[in-house]
Amino acid sequence: MKEKKVRTAATANGKIDQIIDKYQGDASALIQVLLEIQRENRWLPNEALKKVSKKLEVPLNQIQHIATFYKAFSLVPRGRHEVQLCLGTACHVRGGPRILDRVEEVLGIQAGQTTTDMKFTLETVNCLGCCALGPVMVVDGKYHGKIVPAKVEDVLKNYD
C-alpha cells in the first residue's frame, strides 16, 4: 500500500517529465537524466524508467542495466533520512567497521537496507574525501566526524 502511494506521488509530480523533456531524444544523456530523477525523487520508479525509455529511445533493458550498475541509483523507495557511513581506507583503519556494526545494531538493518518504518536508509560509501575527520558518518548531508560507537545512538535519535 505504502509503496503504491509513494509511486503515485513520484510520477504525478511533473518534475520527472520536465527532466526527461530537457534531454529529449539525446540517448547519450541517459545517465544524466537518471541522476536528475534520482536526485528529485530519491529513487527510480519503474514508470519513470519506461518514460525515459520512450522519450530517449533507449531500450528498457539498457536502462535497467545502468540503473543496477551504478551505486547512485535506487530501484526501491528510500527512507526519509539517509545515513552514509564512510568505509574508505582512512576511515577503515580508524575504526569505521566498528561504527558500522553499531549503526546496524541501532537501526536493526544491514547496510543497503531501509527500516520498515521508512525512517532511515543505511549505506556505506567508499570515501567521502574528508579523511581527516575519520571515521565519518553522514546523516542527510550533515557530517559527524571522529565518531565513536558510543555516540551513534545519540546522533540517530535526533531524527524522526
Place this chain on the structure above:
Amino acid sequence: MPGINSPAELEKLRKGILSKRDPNKPCIAVCTGTGCLALGAEKVVAALKEEIKKHGLEDKVDIKETGCPGFCERGTVVVIYPEEICYLQVQPEDAGEVISQTILTKKVIDRLLYVDPTTSEKAVRESEIPFYKNQMRLLIGNNIKLDPKSIDDYLALGGYSALAKVLSQMTPEKVLDEVKKSNLRGRGGGGFPTGRKWEECRNAPGEVRYVIVNADEGDPGAFMDRALLEGNPHSVLEGLSIGAYAIGSHEGYIYVRQEYPLAVENVGIAIKQAEEYGFLGKNILGSGFDFTVKVHRGAGAFVSGESSALMTAIEGRVGEPRPKYIHTAVKGVRDRPSCLNNVETWATVPLIINKGADWFAQLGTEGSKGTKIFSLVGKVNNTGLVEVPMGITLRDIIYKLGGGIPGGKKFKAVQTGGPSGGCIPEEQLDMKVDFDELAKAGSMMGSGGMIVMDEDTCMVDVARYFLDFLSDESCGKCIPCREGIRQMLKVLTNISKGKGREGDIELLEELSQVTRDASLCALGRTAANPVLSTIRYFRDEYEAHIKEKRCPAYVCKALISYYIDPEKCQACMICLRQCPAEAIAGGKNQIHVIDQEKCTKCRTCFEVCPPRFGAVKKISGEPVPSPIPEEARMIARKSKEK
C-alpha cells in the same frame, strides 16, 4: 562582460582587476572545502560577516570563501592577508576576536596559531608551519588565495596567461613538444607520459577528437582532484584548453563523480564564466581556435574511472572497460580519438607553458618530474593534502610534514596507490617517492593516496578490506577479475576469521598471479597488489592468523576478546555505562566483568578505561581467563570506610 578578443585585451583586463584591488586591504580567507565545511566553516564565515557588519567594516575588509589549502586536520583554516596570518581550528565564537583584535588592532591571537608539538613554538604565517614549509605548492598553493567561483580572482593571479601564450605565440606542434620535453607523466595512476598520449591522439585518423578530464576520483583515501577542481577549477579548464589546442580537439568533457557536489557546482560556474569572458567558445582570444566543454556526472562506479569505461559512460552506456588493443587515444568516445588525463595532470599544463619545460624537468627525479599532491591520511598527526617534489622520501612525508604517528604508537606501513597499490613497511621508508620506485616496492603511485598505518592495523585485514572493495567494484565482465578477486577475498575472510589453513598463502599467491596476468583492465591486473605486498612484507602476520589463530594487531574480531583485569579494575563504572551492548556486569565497588557472549568487540571499553587504570586488555590467540568468583569481586576502599 563582453568577450576578450586578444591577449592584449586579456592583459588590459588583468591590469584593470589588479588596479581595483588594494594589496594592503585586509582580506580574510576562509577554507570552505568539503573538509572544513564538515567542520562548520559555513558558520565561521557567517560569524565573521556578522562581526564585519557590526563594526561597519564592509568596505574595508574583504572576506573570501576559498578552496582547500590541504591542512584538513586543523580546519576550519583561516588566513588573513596581507600579513598571511594563519589561524587553525577556528570556531564561530572566535570571529569577534579575529575582527576586533587582528583586523582592527593588528594583534595576533595566540591561541589560534599553530603550535609545534615538539618545540612548542608558535607559527604565525602559513609558510612557517612545518606542514606547509616542507611542501612545494605549485598547484594547490593558490587554493587559499582565490574564490573558486570568481574568475577575476584567477585572472588576478595570472590566470589564462598560458592559454593566451599558446594561442598567440605557439603552434600546436610546439605546445606538444614542450609537454613532451617536460616529461610530465599522468597523475591518475598509470603514469603514462602525457606528451606521448597527446601525440598519439593528435596523429590518430579522424576529424573529431575529444579531450577529457578524469575527475572520477574513486580511490578511497585520495581527494586531491576534488580539492583542485573545487578550489581552482579554472586551472583545470585552462590546462584542458591548451591540450585541446595541441591535439586539435574542439570538444571537451569533464567527467566528475556526483559524490562531489561542490566540484560539480564550481566547475559548472567556471565553464560559464570562461564562456562569458571568451576563454571557451568560438574564436578564443581572437585566435580562430574553437573549444567547448561539457560536464558529465559519474553515477558512482569505481571501474568507470578506467579510461575506456569512462568513455562508454560519457556515451550514456554502462561504464565497463573494454580491451585496449587499440588505445582510447585512437578510438575512444564514439570511436573517435580521445585524450583523457587526470585533473592534476591538466592543472599542471599551464605551469609548464608559463615557466617552460626545462624548469619543470629540473624538479623531481630522473623518471618522474615535477610535484605530486598526496593525500596523507590514516594514523598520522597532520592529515591533509601535501604537494611535494617527486623524489622526496616517504619518511620526510610522514614525519616532517605529517608530524609522525599519533599517540606515541609505532609505525607499521604506508599504503599507497589505492586499491591497486600496496603496503610499504618501515624498512623502506627512506625510499624516494616516484612512479618507478613505488612500483619496485610492489606498490604504485596511483592517484597519490597515502594511508599511514600504525601497530593497531592488521595487514591481513587491510588486504581483505581492499579485496572486499574491489569485489564490490569489479564490473564482472571478465572472469579472472570477477572470480579471482572473489576467491582471494574468500580465502582472506577465512584467515581473518580464524579458519585459515596451511597452504592458504600459497593459494593466494597463485590466484594473484592469474588475476594479474589475465584480467581485462587495470582494476583486475592490479587487484592482487594489496595481497602480494602484505604477504611480501608481513608474512608473519598471515602465519599468526593461520597457525596460531592470533591477530597480532588485535583487529580481526573473530580472533580477539576484551577482558577486564580484576587486579587493575577500580570499578569506576565508566566502561560499564558506555558499553553499547550492555555486556559489562559489575557495580560500584564491584569489579567489572565482560560477558563474552554479549560482547560485540566494539572496543569502547578499551578506549574509555582511564589510562591510569589500564584494566581492559585485548587478548588474541589464547583463551580468556575465566571471571573471578562473585564474592571476590567487591573492592574495599580504605578512604571511603572512614
